Amino acid sequence: MDQKNKDLEKFLNFLSGKSKNTAPKEEDTVDNVVKMSKKSPMNPKKYISLAVTLTAVFAIAIIVFTNVYIVKESEYAVVRQFGEVVKFQSEPGLKIKVPFIQSVTKLPKNQMTYEVSEEEINTKDKKRIIIDNYAVWHITDPKQLISNAGTIEKVESRMEEFIYSVIRSELGRIEYKAIINDEDSSRGGINDQVTARVNELLSNDKYGIEVIDVRIRRIDLPSVNEQSVFTNMISDRESMSQKYLSEGDAEKRRIEAQTDKEVQEMLATAKKDAAMIQAEGEAEAAKIYNKSFSQDPEFYSLYRTLESYKKTVGEDTVIILPSTSPYAKILSGYIK
Incomplete structure (x- = not known):
């Protein structure tokens, strides 16, 4: 009992801030304990009620x-x-x-982009190519998506299946050269066809989504046959180049032959026209000569003689004429 009192006394001293060296009187200690028991009676129900209230508020x-x-x-x-x-x-x-x-x-609500996994497909001419594409899509009916698909992941998985299937079908009808050489127009048409077909397939599942656009980002060759394809492409380009050169030479020869023919025809026509004009001119001149000379036959005879002399005798020509020759008469100054 004494030990318990000592322990209680130490506790009270600690609460009151008194020094350990100051020992209170025994009667004071007992009074303090009695007072404390009167002021703070232990009531467990109160604490239980408080705990229940706090728990309820927290819940x-x-x-x-x-x-x-x-x-x-x-x-x-x-x-x-x-x-x-x-x-x-x-x-x-x-x-x-x-x-x-x-x-x-x-x-x-916003548009989403789904990166479709790269896949290998065959073209019409059995060339292996790797397709890298993506899809832009959005939700049109959230209720249908949750009811029929459940999650966005399932929708995207289903969409990827359709995209791969449709692209494989579309590119399988086109040769590799057409895809590469006419890249922009071919891909643009393929993109539109794939988008329309994928939406048609998705509408059957009633997933409540719409694919806005499917785009082929890149077309690559598998590494195992890349070099052989490049070699074939170079050979094809060289053959095509020779074909174009041969066609160009043939066209050149055809044009030259056609031009020569047209030139000859034009020259012949020109010569014919010139001959006709000359003949008409000579006929007209003869007509004029005849009309003029019929008025003076002697002058006409003299003129004809002089004309023949002009054509016959040159600058250094030596001729021997009889005295009765018309030329001699003219040269001797005698005209009958």
Whole structure:
């Protein structure tokens, strides 16, 4: 008993801040213990009630905070109850769901890009190529997506299957050279066809999505046959070059022959026209001569003689003429 009193005394001294060296009187210690017992009676029910209250408040706070959610401007919120879709919200704001029996799945409103895995396919001429493409898509019906697909991952997996199947089918109808040589136009047409066909297949699944565009980013050759394909391409280009050169030479010869023919025809026509004009001129001149000379036959005879003399005698020509020759008469100054 004495030991317990000493321990109690030490405890009280500690609470009152007294020094260990100051020992209180025994009667003071007993009075203090009695007073403390009167002022602070032990009441377990009070503490239990307080604990229950705090627990209830904490539980309510947890329930409230876990069942209040925010819908952003860029997303849909789909509410499910026991696995079934009961509603979806597209308007932004603070929303509340029923605790324990409802769950919320959020889906993006904006367009999404899905990187399709690279795959090898065969062209029409049995060339192996690697296709690298991607798809741009968005959600049109969140309720259908959650009800029929469940997750975005499943939608993208299904979409990739369709894209690969359609691209393999489309490129399988085109030769490798056409894909490479007419890259822009061929790919543009293929992209549109693939997009339309993929949307058609997805509509059968009723996933509530739409593929906006499927694009072929790059077409590569497998490393195992890349060199052989390049060699064949070089050989094909050289053959095509020789073909074009041969066709060019043939066309050149054809044009030259046609030009020569046209020139000869033009010259012949010109000569013919010139001869006709000359003949007409000579005829007209003869007509004029005849008309003029018929008026003076002697002058006409003299003129004809002089003309023949001009053509017969040159500058250094020596001729011997009889005295009765018309030439001699003219040269001797005698004209009858």
